Amino acid sequence: MSSKTHYEFKPLNVGRWIIWGLFSLLMVVAPLMFTSSLSHTMLSQMGIAIIVCLSYNMLLGQGGMLSFGHAVYSGMGSFLAIHTLNNVSNGEWALPVSLIPIVGGLAAAAFAVVFGWVTTKKAATPFAMITLGVGELVWAMSLMFPEFFGGEGGITGDRVTGSKPFGITYGPQIQLYYLIAAYTFVCTVLMFAFTRTPLGRMLNAVRDNPERVEFVGYNTQMVRYIAFIVAGFFAGVSGGLAALNFEIVTSEVVSAHRSGAYLLFTFLGGATFFFGPILGGILMVLAFVLLSELTKAWLLYLGLVFLFMVMYAPGGVSSLIMMNLRVASFGFLRRIWASYLALAGTSFVILVGAGAMIEMVYHLQLNAALGNELRFMGATLNAKGLNSWFGAAFVLLTGIALFELTRRQFLKDWGEVQVDIEKEIKRREAL
């Protein structure tokens, strides 16, 4: 697209003020709307996840660096933060609790300075493998030094300590939530600002055409290195917030699982748009807290969703939203909403069929002692009964057949809409 992709008003960019205003308003209002303690915990975790996913996207989306070891930086931030917190509790250091995440950030940035120097020597696939190696290195070390990493039990702390300005102790979750929300907002603004700096632009250039950047006279390795350190800093801030939130840090926070989760959800949210990782962070908490409660097979569903997303929508959820916004802004959305409904309906049928089968297998595998019966979406299934299996398979096959039919229709409609949009653009240009 050669023309401007967003609306801009000089001298004040009203659209941007509105969006950021809504974002901050949402964060202020959210805990007042969802008042249960579970939702407060989840909202806090979402703030933490948003920061770390955004920092991850600084590497993946903006720098084209696929890291498999980002948890090293958020995790080291967590550890340094909890040690600092304990030192504050002992009365050795005098530091307000609200500044501890910054300590975590600085510590993680220091680690990024050391590790990043090795890591960013390469780009693309070798970069991915080296981050994986460094991640494993730190993970293995966490088992070697129980003095620092706390061994199996981890390191605990108490965030109600130090000075209490205006009576804020961070004891109640809601107070901590607002601290996290403030950090989330500031970090998001800073990271967005980073994309607008010459360095941020250069990082995009290094992603798209490193050879040409070298010819222009920039050192691509240095650009990657600096971005890596900045990303490490924000990951550390999120790690520090997580340490305050959970008041316990175990070596799990530097594990490859954690790094993999950051990658997975940043991608699901969408790496191509700045706001994608924000959705990714929210999805991550929803999946980890709610989906894992709902079903034992949640990792399988997650892997399948990820696989299809890579295959059919490599821009993630945010790209789907943006594509439909584009259609809507031309007023064509009403031509495809019926297809959307059909797609949603048929994919729900597939989900019911496949879900029933997966849940039955899991039931046989894990809860065999509880008998053969299980509840699935309000129905009672017999995991060893032919009827249940036959029914589930029938539902699944019907769903797949219907889905395929609606998918073809949808692709046709979608293609027509895109053609019409192109025509409309041409027409407007001619005016």
Added chain:
Amino acid sequence: MEFFTISLLNGVSYGLLLFMLSSGLTLIFSMMGVLNFAHASFYMLGAYLAYTVTMFVGFWPSLILAPLAVGVLGALFEKYALRRVHHFGHVPELLITFGLSYIILELVQLIWGRSSVDYRVPEELSGPLFTLYGTQFPLYRGFMMGVALLMLLAIGLLLTKTRIGLVIQAALTHPETVEALGHNVPRVFMLVFGGGAALAGLAGVIGGNAFVTEPGMAATVGSIIFVVVVVGGMGSLAGAFLASLLIGVVQTFAVAIDVSLMSVLNQMGAAINSATPGYALWKLKVSQVAPILPYLLLVLMLIFRPRGLMGSREG
């Protein structure tokens, strides 16, 4: 001497197993530019399939059937998933194999459960091969080495002496030209991917019962074989061979050495105790450090020789 010889033999057999894995990974990488993140998952799949097949028809058929099945699965994955994202670039290709590793792990847990399965070395291979300085060297270890060497030979011959091997080699460097000459390059890719997966499956069949067949086995070797590929030099088979042996031997030796810097220095007259600064570092035994040695090697290699042992260019 006894310790040295036995450890060396064990190290070499472990190194050869690593090579069986990393050779497939290297072939796939050098040919398609895809780093197959799910490679270790194919290894795990091979072990589990062999366990099931062994229950029905015995170990020897499973030595053929399980790798074949894994190879077919790999080829199908290449054809229906990987090929679709090929035009998006290398990062989505890596990501899709990353997603696959999640799915395979969950499916394995779904089918075979979350704990380890009882996949044993067959009766006829369970005795000692020979006795050296009073220590027995297991026959099965010898068998593993034999299979790995045979496979190495077979791949070498396949790549250099046969027609399909020549097409593969040509497609490595000049895919467009090979396509112009009328060869079906995507199908060659599919074969290579399936073949690499089959090699990983074979490694799983013979490695699964030598070690433990459990859902965590993919993660254990997964990151090590990536280290092997980088240390050996991206895309170099000979480098992968050297690096596998090196890492296999180093790790096997390190696990068995039960001394720490503190004990060595104290024997030489130093007095290091819990009051010495950096005690946590001094008291570490070599065996405790063993898990991080491959990764340390990786980092050192990147600092001092970024193209790897046998790599031809800096990536």
